[in-house]
Amino acid sequence: MPEFGPQPVERQLPTEEARDLLALVREIAQREIRPTAGEDEHAGRFPRQVFTLLSESGLLGLPYPVEYGGGDQPYEVYLQVVEELASASLTVGLGTSVHTLACHAVAEFGTKEQRAEHLPAMLGGGLLGAYCLSEPAAGSDAAALRMRATREGGAGDWVIDGTKAWITHGGIADFYTALARTGGGGPRGISAFLVPGDAPGLSAAAPERKMGMKNSPTTQLHFDGVRVSADRLLGEEGQGFVVALSALASGRLGIAACAVGVAQAALDEAHAHLRTRQQFGSPLADFQGLRFMVADMATQIEAGRSLLLTAARLRDAGLPFARQAAMAKLFCTDAAMRVTTDAVQLLGGYGYTADFPVERYMREAKVLQIVEGTNQIQRMVIARDLLGPESR
Incomplete structure (x- = not known):
């Protein structure tokens, strides 16, 4: 053979x-x-x-x-x-x-x-950044954030008070792009700030105890009278929600790419196992049921990669791409969950142990269906683009 x-x-x-x-x-x-x-x-x-x-x-x-x-x-x-x-x-x-x-x-x-x-x-320059949008009571409904920035004097410093949640690189980042309320309720009252990681009054809670990605700190961040100069306001005052949304569409493509990478790693590991592991006198790769599983896994990965790159090319061409970014994030992360689960199944008992990486891939794939807007939110974004906002 x-x-x-x-x-x-x-x-x-x-x-x-x-x-x-x-x-x-x-x-x-x-x-x-x-x-x-x-x-x-x-x-x-x-x-x-x-x-x-x-x-x-x-x-x-x-x-x-x-x-x-x-x-x-x-x-x-x-x-x-x-x-x-x-x-x-x-x-x-x-x-x-x-x-x-x-x-x-x-x-x-x-x-x-x-x-x-x-x-x-x-x-x-060796710096590492983090993005601060979510709060304990404002996750999917990002426009409901409560962290507030107030100005001292007509053109003085901004003073920020509040708490952010689910911050990747929380406590170890050198700078934070942080969204805070500077006006009334709703999206038009939000502004964006560049906050130094060592700003006085800024502190991180203990890292969350997560299912996967245990070596990537995810924390709450507490802003207790954090003072930033007026020239660290990014964009116009009240433009913060526009700033946030413009970044999120691109960020969703990054999460989709991560999902394809994890799925590909799981497929490669499963492939190697099926070629080397023997049962009933034959390599596992000879069994049709397992071959069909691998074919489905590879097809999902390739479809996700194609969807992702199509959205990227739209972005590069300066064309609208938010709907396609939501589709890519939705499809690729769901596919990664299926592929990594199948990889664990293909390795049998070995797949369930920490001696093989597929159990880590499966734990990690789950978070990709949640971050940068849950996949339920992605469906809302796609449907709104296709059908317009809900009548209610």
């Missing part, structure tokens, strides 16, 4: 530079990330040195302008980088997506002076 192996993912990269970039990412993932990913997750050890390496390698600012230290890469390329990182470690892949999300407000809504002052360090 001829030897078969996992087929390399067919990448749709537009330039030779992009191909070289992805080769670099694969090398870093294989050498620096994958070997310790499982141990780091089990021990709850955040791999900060990996993010330092990614920053030094120019991989934390890929979709942003080169004049500010970014890579000037299209989202189509950036998302394939995120997928590769997530296939080695979801903590690294999702962390890269979160950092990119945290830089968005400065890059897209900051003044020329703000971009020149902050972006070089954020994109290539």
Whole structure:
């Protein structure tokens, strides 16, 4: 019988530079990330040195302008980088997506002076960012947030008080893009701020005890009279909800890419097991029922990747892409949950043990159906785009 192996993912990269970039990412993932990913997750050890390496390698600012230290890469390329990182470690892949999300407000809504002052360090200076939108009582209903920023004097500093919840990189980030209420109720009363990670009055609660991604700290953040200068307001006062929504559509593509990466890693592990494990005198790969499972897993991954890259190309072309981003987030994360569950099943008892990575992939896949807007919210976004808002 001829030897078969996992087929390399067919990448749709537009330039030779992009191909070289992805080769670099694969090398870093294989050498620096994958070997310790499982141990780091089990021990709850955040791999900060990996993010330092990614920053030094120019991989934390890929979709942003080169004049500010970014890579000037299209989202189509950036998302394939995120997928590769997530296939080695979801903590690294999702962390890269979160950092990119945290830089968005400065890059897209900051003044020329703000971009020149902050972006070089954020994109290539070793800093790590976080995004602060959710609150204990404002998750899916982000417009109901309560954290408040008040101004001292006519053009003085802003003082921020309140609590944010479910913050990836909470307590370890060097900067936070934070949304706070500066006016009345509803979305028009919200503004965006760039808050230093060491600002007096800013503190993090103990990390949440999560099912997966145990080495990626997720915390509440307490703002107790946190003072930021007037020039750290991003965009216009009251424009914060627009800032948040513009970032979330792109962020959902990052989560979709993470889901494809985790699913691909699970498929690769299952493939290797089926080729080497024997039962009844034959490799498991010879059993039709198992072969059909692998075929379905591979089909879901390829369909998700295609949907994701279609949305990315719309974004790169300057066309509306929010609906397609919601579709990609919905489909890819649901597919990742199915694929990782099937991978555990294909490995049998081995799949249920921590000695094999598929149990970690399954635990990690679950959170991707929740973050950046639950998949129920994605269905609302898609339906609203297709049918208009609900009559109520």
